[in-house]
Amino acid sequence: MKIRLDNVIKTFDTFRAVHGVSLEVESGELIALLGPSGSGKTTILRMVAGLEYADGGHIYFGDQDATDIPVRDRGVGFVFQHYALFPHMTVAENIGFGMSVSKVKREKAAIAERVNQLLKLVRLEGLGDRFPAQISGGQRQRVALARALAVDPKVLLLDEPFGALDANVRHDLRRWLREIHQELGITTIFVTHDQEEALDLADRVVILKEGQIVQQGTPQEVCREPKDAFVLKFLGDANRLAGEVSGGIARAGGAEIAAGGASDGPAEIYARPRDLDWSAEGPGVSATVSRVLDRPGERRVIATAVTGEPLELDVDPEREIAAGDTGFVTFRRAKVFAL
Amino acid sequence: MRRNILPGLRLSLGITLFYVGLIVVLPLAALVVKAASLGPAEYWLIVSSSRALASYRVTALSALVATVFNLFFGLALAWVLTRYRFPGRRIVDAMVDLPFALPTAVAGISLTALFSSNGWFGSLLSEAGIKVAYTPIGIMIAMCFTSLPFIVRTVQPVLEDLDPALEEAAQSLGGSDWTIFRKVILPLLTPALLAGLSLSFARSLGEFGAIIFIAGNQPMSTEITALLIFIRLEEYDYQAAAAIASVLLLTAFAMLAVTNWLQARALRYTLKG
Amino acid sequence: MAHTASRKPPRVGDSPIFRRSLIGVVLILGALLIVAPLLVIGHEAFKQGWKVYIDTLSHPDTRHAIMLTVITALIAVPVNTAFGVAAAWAITKFDFRGKRLLLVVIEIPFSVSPIVAGVAYLFVYGLQGLFGPWLDDHDIKILFALPGIILASMFVTAPFVARELIPLMQAQGRDLEEAATSLGASGWRTFFSVTIPNVKWALLYGVVLCNARVMGEFGAVSVVSGNIRGQTNTLPLHIELLYHDYQAAGAFASASILALLAVFTIIAKVALERRGAGRRKTLSDAAAPTGP
Numbered sequence: 001m002k003i004r005l006d007n008v009i010k011t012f013d014t015f016r017a018v019h020g021v022s023l024e025v026e027s028g029e030l031i032a033l034l035g036p037s038g039s040g041k042t043t044i045l046r047m048v049a050g051l052e053y054a055d056g057g058h059i060y061f062g063d064q065d066a067t068d069i070p071v072r073d074r075g076v077g078f079v080f081q082h083y084a085l086f087p088h089m090t091v092a093e094n095i096g097f098g099m100s101v102s103k104v105k106r107e108k109a110a111i112a113e114r115v116n117q118l119l120k121l122v123r124l125e126g127l128g129d130r131f132p133a134q135i136s137g138g139q140r141q142r143v144a145l146a147r148a149l150a151v152d153p154k155v156l157l158l159d160e161p162f163g164a165l166d167a168n169v170r171h172d173l174r175r176w177l178r179e180i181h182q183e184l185g186i187t188t189i190f191v192t193h194d195q196e197e198a199l200d201l202a203d204r205v206v207i208l209k210e211g212q213i214v215q216q217g218t219p220q221e222v223c224r225e226p227k228d229a230f231v232l233k234f235l236g237d238a239n240r241l242a243g244e245v246s247g248g249i250a251r252a253g254g255a256e257i258a259a260g261g262a263s264d265g266p267a268e269i270y271a272r273p274r275d276l277d278w279s280a281e282g283p284g285v286s287a288t289v290s291r292v293l294d295r296p297g298e299r300r301v302i303a304t305a306v307t308g309e310p311l312e313l314d315v316d317p318e319r320e321i322a323a324g325d326t327g328f329v330t331f332r333r334a335k336v337f338a339l
Numbered sequence: 340m341r342r343n344i345l346p347g348l349r350l351s352l353g354i355t356l357f358y359v360g361l362i363v364v365l366p367l368a369a370l371v372v373k374a375a376s377l378g379p380a381e382y383w384l385i386v387s388s389s390r391a392l393a394s395y396r397v398t399a400l401s402a403l404v405a406t407v408f409n410l411f412f413g414l415a416l417a418w419v420l421t422r423y424r425f426p427g428r429r430i431v432d433a434m435v436d437l438p439f440a441l442p443t444a445v446a447g448i449s450l451t452a453l454f455s456s457n458g459w460f461g462s463l464l465s466e467a468g469i470k471v472a473y474t475p476i477g478i479m480i481a482m483c484f485t486s487l488p489f490i491v492r493t494v495q496p497v498l499e500d501l502d503p504a505l506e507e508a509a510q511s512l513g514g515s516d517w518t519i520f521r522k523v524i525l526p527l528l529t530p531a532l533l534a535g536l537s538l539s540f541a542r543s544l545g546e547f548g549a550i551i552f553i554a555g556n557q558p559m560s561t562e563i564t565a566l567l568i569f570i571r572l573e574e575y576d577y578q579a580a581a582a583i584a585s586v587l588l589l590t591a592f593a594m595l596a597v598t599n600w601l602q603a604r605a606l607r608y609t610l611k612g
Numbered sequence: 613m614a615h616t617a618s619r620k621p622p623r624v625g626d627s628p629i630f631r632r633s634l635i636g637v638v639l640i641l642g643a644l645l646i647v648a649p650l651l652v653i654g655h656e657a658f659k660q661g662w663k664v665y666i667d668t669l670s671h672p673d674t675r676h677a678i679m680l681t682v683i684t685a686l687i688a689v690p691v692n693t694a695f696g697v698a699a700a701w702a703i704t705k706f707d708f709r710g711k712r713l714l715l716v717v718i719e720i721p722f723s724v725s726p727i728v729a730g731v732a733y734l735f736v737y738g739l740q741g742l743f744g745p746w747l748d749d750h751d752i753k754i755l756f757a758l759p760g761i762i763l764a765s766m767f768v769t770a771p772f773v774a775r776e777l778i779p780l781m782q783a784q785g786r787d788l789e790e791a792a793t794s795l796g797a798s799g800w801r802t803f804f805s806v807t808i809p810n811v812k813w814a815l816l817y818g819v820v821l822c823n824a825r826v827m828g829e830f831g832a833v834s835v836v837s838g839n840i841r842g843q844t845n846t847l848p849l850h851i852e853l854l855y856h857d858y859q860a861a862g863a864f865a866s867a868s869i870l871a872l873l874a875v876f877t878i879i880a881k882v883a884l885e886r887r888g889a890g891r892r893k894t895l896s897d898a899a900a901p902t903g904p
Contacts, residue, residue, distance in 0.1 A: 049511060050511075050621060051507050051510075051511070051621060052620075052621065053619045053620070053621055055619075070510075070621060070622070071507070071510045071511050071621060072510045072511070072512075072513050072514065072515070073513075074511075076511060077511070078507070078508065078511040080504045080507070080508060081504075082502075082504065084502065084504035084505050084507065084508040085508075086505060086508075086509075086523055087527070087608055087609065088526045088527060088608045089608075097509070097512050097514070097522075098512035098513055098514075101509075101512065101513055101514040101515070101518045101522070102513050103513070131607075131608040131609075131610075132608075133608060133609050133610065133611060134610075134611055147508075147512070148511075148512075150512075151512055151513060344786075344790050344793060344794075345705050345706070345786065345789050345790065345793055345799070345802070346793070346798075346799035346802075347701060347702075347705070347799045347803070348702065348705075348706045348708075350698070351698040351699070351701040351702035351705075352698075352702040352706070352708070354694070354695065354698035354699075354702075355695065355698050355699040355702050355703075355714070356714075358695040358698075358699075358770075359699075359714070359717055359718060359770075362695075362763070362766050362767050362770055363717060363718075363720055363721060363767060363770060364717065365736060366729070366732035366733050366735070366736050366767065367720070367724070367732050369732060369735040369736045369741060369742050370728070370731060370732040370735050372735075373735045373740075373741075412638075412641055412645075415634060415637065415638050416638050416642070418625065418634070419634055419635055419638045422623070422625060422626075423631055423634075423635060425635055427639075429882070431638070431639070431642060433878050433879075433881070433882050434642065434646050434647065434878070435642075435646070436877075436878050436881060437646050437650060437874060437875075437878060438646065439821075440821075440824045440828075440873075440874035440875075440877040440878055440881075441649075441650070441828070441870070441871060441874040442827070442828025442829070442830060442847075442848050442867075442870045442874070443828065443830050443831070443848075444828070444830040444848040444849075444851050444852055444867075445653065445828070445848070445851065445867040445870045445871055445874075446649060448851065448855050448860075448863055448864065448867060449649040449650070449652045449653045449656070449864075449867065450649055452652050452656050452860075452864075453648055453649060453652050458652070459648065459652065460644070460648070480645075483645065484645060484646075484649065487645070487646070503623075506623060506624055510624075516624045516625060516627070516630075519624050520624055520625070524624065538722065538723070541722075541723040542722075542723075544725065545723075545724060545725025545726065545727070545728065545831075546725070547725065547726055547727050547830065547831035547834075548726075548830035548831050548834075548848065552852075552855065565725050565726075565727040565728075565831065566727075568727050568728070568731060569727055569834070569835065572731065572734070572835065577734070577735075577738075577740045580731055580734075581731065581735065584725075584727070584728045584731040584732070587724075587725050587727075587728050588724060588725075588728050588732075591720075591723040591724050591725070591728075592723075594723065595716070595720075595723055
């Protein structure tokens, strides 16, 4: 099912949570809504579900205007941040709930069979009789997903699906969710504030800030061509240097960098730690090493530029370098944004 | 068990045990000892006398009716107070405590004034041929009044704390309002409802002041058990008073035990596996 | 399509017809069952005019009953408060065997009929009771006198302060007190400057409720008081006496004082709840062990 948001607006009391968001999600696509807290990403997801009503604009499911269809008739599968499993029902009863309350009556045996299929799909065979309090967080997450899938939703919506889990469980579940999506091909939108999760999992990432879409595109597009400093910083660690652009060249602390399309005048230069290197001779930003941190596979060098700006760069683990060394920070790659 | 860091265990626990022992346990134990000193045959004769049996019947039946009424009315009140916003909600919320704060004797005479045949309600009802004061209906109304706050006040906090996401989840799975209430909300309220029902029923069984004014107090028909105990005392029949009082006491204990058991059963699902 | 500002999707039971009818039913039943009894007290008290009202309240028997009620409250309430605080401290700050049982025993007076409580006291301090003969030999009068009234009132209201404090102190844990002790504060100092300030509204709330029940207690007191006019009649007993003497206006005039006390109690309760007291879950929640 194709989903289309057309200039959707939502205001809570006097606070405008979503300002005119327009978005198209292709049938079968897996989309991440990525943004910091307060960016309106959960509100958008809840409006698609019908758990909030839009104050302006329209939401289309296929060709149908779904803006005012109540949640129970909208046919969405929603996975809540803290799962919202019914504590007094077993795992099997939770998964079967949607089928047993449906207007389309089903035989008990048919429901039980479908529940078993879903338990198998989410790899929880044999846990059907447990209560939610008796299983682990990762298992609860999978029950919540199975329960949402049980009603054959037109679209699957997940609110911070891995937010409440340990890092290692999160990693496994992420790969597994991707596999399920591949198998079922269901249009899926999930909300996250974790850029790594969004980039790992989604076909397309929609980056939000203060209720508006800043940029959308494939993980490659948003990583390689961030539209502005906010997107660049939000997607990962970055160093910032103040500089000056003239004639297509940005200059900062003795370094010269291709300015891309940035117009002449004061500018900000951003570079990720991997995109910087250390050398004894220039040309580059002259700097003094203040600390060296060792990590598996790399050394991170923390240096102070002559301009006083702190810089972090990743070098090979074998590289001989120590606090107090002076030298130059060189640029492999950088992004320049005119101020 | 970890070591105690804070001081005052001996003092505070000492005071607590002494006070509970002197004020609560000692008198109740004395009552039980007195009743037990009767001997089984005599005890049985007293507690199964036809007048006592009639008093159990009217007390238990009225308490049952009042509790069932309060189950519905109390749940509706708790629901309205937590889920809806309307003018005067705070006043209604405060008024729920009136039956608890109003002395029972005051409640007794004012309910009697309302429902006697020349009272505000009694005159209307007697035109319709319904007599309330000095009948079992009067007993039920007095019990409804005094035990109302218990169900409201046990259910209300649970209803307030109910995770809205559970309801949203049930809605997103296609449940109708009635289905969601029946299958999701009501089961989650059950432990609190049981606690409220038990308190309400126990309170009704033991109520005295609010009832004796409106009940008529005719032996075999409108004489509640608490009043029968009081009458035996006035007749200086202390053994009979002790025996019948012990029946009320044991009933209260049995109710506590049954409620605890039911609540534990209703909360089984929260236990870790 | 025009959208109205910030609509919320309906929750369960939000359909206007259901909502309005339920509010309507609750308001009507509430008015009949709760408000009417309060109004009728005022109506009956002033039925025969101000003079009868004033005369009743200034009659020596009424004044004596009021005094006896106040004295009872002045003794029973502070004692129950001290007990409640001690019990809450013991139960929430320490782990010991039998804690659950202790909580159950503290709550017993809630489930026991006040008449049963009165009879039980008879079998401790009465002539037929455990200590009765000894007390009689030494000419100490407990039953059918003020001490009996106070003891019976204490039984009926024993759990009030404890049940307000325990859930709150349980929720607040032991960290603050442990921190204060580790900084060298004495036990009493910790108690008065750390514990009490954090629970003062709940404590006051328990005291107010306890006071209302002590002043209004009828069943237990009517067993142990002996109902001697002008000597052992508390206000509720005095109301019964007037009522059965066919002095309805007098009975309602006396009742109006206690009704005012009830209204004051409710107002105090609302005010204290705004400051965070009250409306917590049941006592048994406090029995769960805390900490590692």
